[in-house]
Amino acid sequence: MNEAEAFINGRVLLLDKPLHWTSFQLVNKVRWEIKQKFKIKKIKVGHAGTLDPLATGLLIICTGKQTKQIDQYQAQEKEYTGTFELGSTTPSFDLETEIDQTFDTSHLTSDMIKNATLQFIGDITQLPPVFSAVKKDGKRLYEFARAGETVELKPRQVSISEFEITKIESLTVHFRVVCSKGTYIRSLANDFGKALNCGAHLSSLRRTRIGNFKIENAHTLEGFLAGLE
Template sequence: MQEEPYGEVFLINKPLEWTSFDVVKKVRNALRIKKVGHAGTLDPLATGLLIVCAGKMTKQIESFMGQEKEYTGTFVIGETTESFDLEKPVIPVADPSRITFEDVQKAVKQLTGSILQVPPMHSAIKVDGKRVYEAARAGKEVKMEPRPVEVREFEVTRFENNEIDFRIVCSKGTYIRSIARDLGDLLEVGAYMKSLCRTRIGSSLLADAKELPELIEEIKLRKHEDL
């Protein structure tokens, strides 16, 4: 009897400072198969849910990528960075002490619902066949067109000491760093994303994800038992 082709989906809590590809590479090496991919990039400075598909389940990557995402994190106002996260040095913009919770809520309302969003220059989007972050790192400007995205929920869970903790539920293709930039522009004091964690993709939850070292050990143990 012919054996079914292998396929598996892993929910992983991506470690801080790892690229999404670093995680894929680690899983690929442990499984010792070539067909392994992830369903939606997380920046190195973001943590949280990364879906990794192996074998025949790589066919499901597109469907996972199209699902709604949920994030939590922190924006800082009064300062910004070139990348709108901590990948680049922090630059002071304006004194944010006059900004009230009501001001923040008003700006948040303008960034909720169906909106047009310009992706950040430091992103993996391709323009004319090239990744825009490559142009950004080379100091070149690339014209980025606004794209329609859906921010279904944008909740402020804390506002103090110039920090805004948030929970955002959004569609595929939404950049949280762009929300930080646009929030800073609306408040006229600048902003950047201090931290980001993806907590959900569709019905897949971070609460059900495994830590990478634990998963790799499990895979290796399984491989050993199969020998």
């Protein structure tokens, strides 16, 4: 089987999504490059589990017949690392929007911050961020949010098996989370801030694992393109 046939037959590609790219843009780029390189008119390419533009890390991209396995990959446990910024909130729960409120943080101690993780371990309910791709009445939530419309959100149950604070640098808190499909780390940041009574938003995020697939085995976009050559 030559390489063109391998892509059509179905391959699973592990890519490290660059900052500021949408997952959809990366899929489109990969599809276009495969079609150009191998002179293929049509090929299915899809991804398992969206990453926000401000997140980096592991994106599973499936080609050809492997696209049928997307739901299976998407359902697997995920691991993330990143940072929360304590003492302020944003409407999007991350840096996509400007800070809208600031809070007193003088009551915080490192023990309080570390112990606050405990109330989020296990099965919890979350509200998705208003700036998210979740659909309501056929529209994505971020479309309502950008138009200034308010929407009633439904809580969803997710599961967090590990949540640890790995470093505290002033109001920047480094964390690692292992969670189920559908967990919003932005919502976790917002809820974490509420639990500490100081507000918080997500300031960086990196997906390091999906099931048994690890970021160490992923290609950068440049590396993938070089491999096609």
